[in-house]
Amino acid sequence: MQDLDAGGRELTGGIQALHSRITRLEQVSHELVNQKNVDEELDRAWREWESTFDAAKDSIVLTDSEFKIIQANLAASRLFAKPLDQIVGKTCWQLIHGIDHPPQRLSAGKSKNLTKTRGNRASFTTKGCLGGRFC
Secondary structure (H helix, E strand, C coil), X not given: XXXXXXXXXXXXHHHHHHHHHHHHHHHHHHHHHHHHXXXXXXXXXXXXXXXHHHHCXXXXXXXXXXXXXXXXXHHHHHXXXXXXXXXXXXXXXXXXXXXXXXXXXXXXXXXXXEEEEECCEEEECCCCCCCCCCC
16 A cells, blocks of 8 residues: 555656646747747838838938948949949948048048937038038
């Protein structure tokens, strides 16, 4: 009889451990489903943003704080007659001016065209650059 009780306790312990593992797997599964939903929503929002960005009729080029192009829209690709992969990664002076160093007016932060900075973003006027279209 004692062997049966010991076996029953062992079986009960095993069932409880299995139940705990199943409960944890259900929790993990629920978390993964939630993460998948978040990922899908982020993907949808990104596709929507890219679609809007590329639908703009005006050329848009986004640069980092070192003036390296990190993104450009389809209008910019048409304007520069280059595929996007030949635009992204270049500096604005390589793309616009065809030179390997900043134009003198951009050197040492003395740009007359640099009108405002906010964080790592800068705004430029377009006066006097390639027919007034670029700085």
